[in-house]
Amino acid sequence: MLNRRDFLKAAGGCAGIVTLGGCAGSVDSRSKAGGHVVVVGGGYGGATAAKYLRMWSKGSVEVTLVERNREFISCPISNLVVAGERTLADITVSYDGLKKWGVRVIHDDVVGIDADKRRIRLATHGELAYDRAVLSPGIAFLWDQVPALNNADAQTKILHAWKAGPQTVALRKQLAEMKDGGVYALTVPKAPYRCPPGPYERASVIAHYFKTHKPKSKVLILDANEDVVSKKGLFVKAWQELYKGIVEYRPNSELRDVDVANRTAILEFDKVRADVLNVVPPHRAGDLVAQSGAKLANNRWAEVDWLSMESINVKGIHVLGDSTLSAPLMPKSGFMANQHGKVAAAAILNLLAGEAPNPEPMMTNTCYSFVDAKNVIHVASVHRYDAEKRTMLVVPGASGVSAARNELEGTYAAGWAKNIWADMLT
Amino acid sequence: MNRLTFACLAALALAAGPAAAQDPNQARNLAATCANCHGTNGHAVPGAGMAAIAGQPKETIVQRLQEFRAGKREATVMHQIAKGYTDAQVELLAAWFAAQK
The missing domain is CATH 3.50.50.60 (FAD/NAD(P)-binding domain)
Incomplete structure (x- = not known):
């Protein structure tokens, strides 16, 4: 069993690595937050949240990432593997980069969440106590x-x-x-x-x-x-x-x-x-979200407070990515999940420091799609928090698609993938 | 845009900003919305074809974003994205990226 004290002991070694890595910058008030955040699911949402929590807290917040798979494999670009234009290796990234940020990475399955006691039970690694949990399990199919x-x-x-x-x-x-x-x-x-x-x-x-x-x-x-x-x-x-x-x-x-x-x-x-x-079956939030007791709209998607990505009914549980009940015109995309991860990270650091989340979160999205091996089309949008409607809305005028398919965006799509993988994992 | 106009815009931006509500880390938070394509803190992956914004002069960043917004600079995506940010936010972003080493 791994409790908070054991975790802090184990994390002590990591802190040294982070300092050697050149992260010992000036410490502002926000970085004094402290606490332990458990992130479940190392995809676009969870990996981003884990890294940004460590980066923005300058190592003062302990982060454990629980992820079933040994390596990250990207859904974006995977259609090119299906089409024979890329290999699986091209869309696979190691979790080692997160370890360099001091994220403790545990490859395991979650078997239970007790949101009242703030504990997460793992299949083979015992229990984790958390101050805040981030659930980013992706989707489950409605078989x-x-x-x-x-x-x-x-x-x-x-x-x-x-x-x-x-x-x-x-x-x-x-x-x-x-x-x-x-x-x-x-x-x-x-x-x-x-x-x-x-x-x-x-x-x-x-x-x-x-x-x-x-x-x-x-x-x-x-x-x-x-x-x-x-x-x-x-x-x-x-x-x-x-x-x-x-x-x-x-x-x-x-x-x-x-x-x-x-x-x-x-x-x-x-x-x-x-x-x-x-067959792409209909889907819903990953099972983990329902296990946490988080309210699901239509028994499928988690309803969140967009200021913090916290579940609207379970305190201390933040839900990211495809699992969320999307805001209007917000796609279930890896890009969006990455943005969810950053809003959650910023809010969690504020909350751990006893302060309110940022009242003006913003998110962007750009989805590139290949229509052949080289030509690409995009849809893009910028979303900002609307205090009155308490959701994220597209900023008027700040959205659109490609004028026509083109090869330039083919190079940008490939460049986007490299950059977002680095943004979340290295 | 000359220096005087720039200074005026900056002053306007400050004046237009919310009085006390703004999160002290809002520049950092806004910059994180750019990182998906332009790299963490504006440090784009070398050779991946995306503009590295980190350490660019503030005025250059403001000018580019204003040109994207006005449709005066050719773009595939940025003419759409840039319209999502206010003058005050553009100022915050530009100052933040300019300060990145």
Whole structure:
């Protein structure tokens, strides 16, 4: 069992490393906060929060990151792995950089959260006591809405690849092994879901792969939504101009179930057989959030106070990223989760110092999508806190999309990935 | 923008700022919204193609952001992002990045 005292003992060694690293700058009042923050989930939200808590507190706040996976694997850019343009190694980053900031990284699963006693129980590392906890578990799939996939074996055959890792590689393999003239079908759940433009990007880059390697093949998008959810004009233009006869888009095509053996999507009025069937099931906040007792809207997404990212009903629990009930026009994106992590870090440091959170948080977002191996389109927005409505709203005029797909943004998309991975992990 | 205009804008920015409510770390917090693309504290990853803002002169940063906002400087994204920040926030951001080594 690891209690606070043990943790502080263990963290003592880390403090020396941070000082040697050149972080022993002048100490302002905010850095005297002290306390122990446990961050669960080392993705775009959690890793960012962990690093910024250490950086901004100048090492005075102890941070433990609990993360199941040994390495970070990025969802953004993973569609290029699926399309054969990148490898998994290209989107994998070590957690060692966070250790240099003095973050204690524990690879384990959380099995229980007691928000009253402020303790988190781990599968194999005992218990952690915290002053504040940050939950950034990403998404959980609603498998019960695709009954035939509600078992582990079926999930190895009909893939989602909506969490980057083994599924990404497995989907790539299915596509590489598919015969020319085959059909790849992708089902898109009703919004809100993780990464609004993601399904359309995936369809586009797979269409690019088919066009260049298997030109008789087809991409079929079975969208539960009534229309393309994100960057519609730019995606539709790419499909018409680059992939005529390859990409077919079907709106209002909500998935009811699948026939696993026949790789068939069962819709309300239709059955669609595919050679590669890729099902993105509807999802909700990672299970951890419900375990904490945090209020979920519609039993799916955590409602947070946007000044602090704290759950609206459970004190001391902050929720980030895709797990949150998004503010208006705020996408469930890695970029946004990174911004959530920074707002949470700033607020937590204030709260630990006995002060109110920053009353004027801001967040930006830019989502780049590849439509082929090089050309990219974006959607961008700036969000600021509205004190009256108590939520984040897009600043009027401060949003937009690309004028047209272009290669320059292809280089920026790659540069963005390098920079945000460094911003959260090194 | 000449030095006098700049000084006037800065004075305006100060005057327009909220009286007591502003978080003392607001410049730092705002700068963190730029870090996703431009690197932590404006230190962009070398060779990744993003502008490194850390240590740029304050006036240069203010001018660039104002030009993006006014549509006078070509951009893919920044003409949209820059419109999200007030004059006072641009001042805070520019001063903060200029002070980064």
